[in-house]
Amino acid sequence: MIRIAVTDGISPKAIEMLENEGFEVIIGHHEPEEISEGSLSKFDAVVIRSATKLPANQISASVTSEGGLRFIGRAGVGVDNIDIHEATKNGIVVCNTPGASTRSVVELTIGHLIASTRNITTADRTLRAGEWAKNMLRGSEIGGKRLGLVGFGRIARGVAEAARSFGMETHAYDPYVDGNIRGTVMHKNVDDVFRHCTHVSVHCNLTEETRNLVNFERISLMPGIGADGIECGNHIVSCARGGIVDEEAAGKALENGQLQTLALDVFDKEPLGDSPLLDLDSFHGSPHIAASTLEAQARIGTEMASLLIEFFNTGKTSTSIN
């Protein structure tokens, strides 16, 4: 019988799916010392979130000459807590559920974008302070403007589709995407996205290549005047990963007016704690909640269960990390 360890929790629906398939599901945390002593080697698969760490030594401790782990499932997106190379070396398939949170991130991105262009957090803050700041809060429309997408994977494409429904023109740069994508102008370098767009949304991974990619120089390229001729200023939003937007540079650009608004769900240092950005009305933020929805959490479970069922019934998965 296939035995699956679930160390950081999963949705009840997912457990039901796995048990209906005849798999044994054992829920419970494994301490690092237990894992290094081989506690996971008694399972065919383990499903983790971010709490369980699987560096090389923990992975090698989970395989024996007779068998052990064949599948590591990350219920969620980030796999920086798993040594993929070591897993591959030991013939272990690693899968995550990147699609499960796509819709949630798309919605928060558009929400943050309009919250920026229409001053929603400042509006609410002044209202709560007993002020009626109507005359201070003139905003601008996103319709008729260009939205530049840095990275053009699944989430960025969802954002592009939603943005176009508001009448935005979408532009993108992604060195890993070949060819043309219907409806979006693809650029050959990232600077051109900034040069063309008053609105920019970040959707790439954090890598050495993308660290501080949104820097003072690139923000300085942004045109300030919309494609429709309206002086809407420049606006940046990121629900991707902290460290891609250079927060200090963006803060300076907010102060000198080159950037009219900045909305961040992710920060270089999390929890954010204190930050000079928090003194600016032109900034607003949220504590890394882009995937924190009921729907994304439910989908993560059922998507992971489907991957496990596929793997143990057919020996492979339609999608995997390694």
Place this chain on the structure above:
Amino acid sequence: MIRIAVTDGISPKAIEMLENEGFEVIIGHHEPEEISEGSLSKFDAVVIRSATKLPANQISASVTSEGGLRFIGRAGVGVDNIDIHEATKNGIVVCNTPGASTRSVVELTIGHLIASTRNITTADRTLRAGEWAKNMLRGSEIGGKRLGLVGFGRIARGVAEAARSFGMETHAYDPYVDGNIRGTVMHKNVDDVFRHCTHVSVHCNLTEETRNLVNFERISLMPGIGADGIECGNHIVSCARGGIVDEEAAGKALENGQLQTLALDVFDKEPLGDSPLLDLDSFHGSPHIAASTLEAQARIGTEMASLLIEFFNTGKTSTSIN
């Protein structure tokens, strides 16, 4: 030559359009005493905003046996500063520019909706207070849910289109709209909209019929569970007019949990000043800024110029108040 008085200002683009048509445009305020002495009777049309008042006596003073005013343009929406009945009696066409702010209101409505379902204002407020409230801020997606539109005019239709691009199913009630509208389920009474929809957006005028239309009983009809089976709670947004949502009833529903969020751009009493709603995290608001965008203000001018050109070239307008 057609002579147009512009008493409260208009965009330079609009003046250019009118002058290109060969019309004479005279910009300048008229004092009430001047108007009652017939200052406007030397013009074919007058364009006002809210500063110039045209009650019955001022309108009759603007027509003579040889001619006088034939067109009153209100650059904006509200026409409570114009005696429409008297204008009609004197054969004067009255036009406003209600469409100019449609896109702005649509965008703010969607912005407020996502700000509600994703706790954007609470997220920002806690972040500014130095908290990292990630675990308290689980939201829900709008995709897969039903959006109920109370009133189904131009703005509501724009909201419906945007909402559908996010995967919402749209429902509406409007006693003044006949027949079926593609893509939206039309209901025969307003209660059915509340009964079917976890998300409701208000888009009707304030009349005796609609005052306190969104009351405790109707909020109690809302299902709490989304069309996709997710327990997303109930959410109401209004960027229409104050007084349609019964604020006291909505506050009670927020407190007892029947309503999960409420977002208001308009209030029964404006400025809002103090309100029990401001003590609730589940409420957020803005000070009547739905039309406060650069684009809406620019469009008001060009739309009014187009109406004037149409009227003086064809003798009628495709849309008018009387």
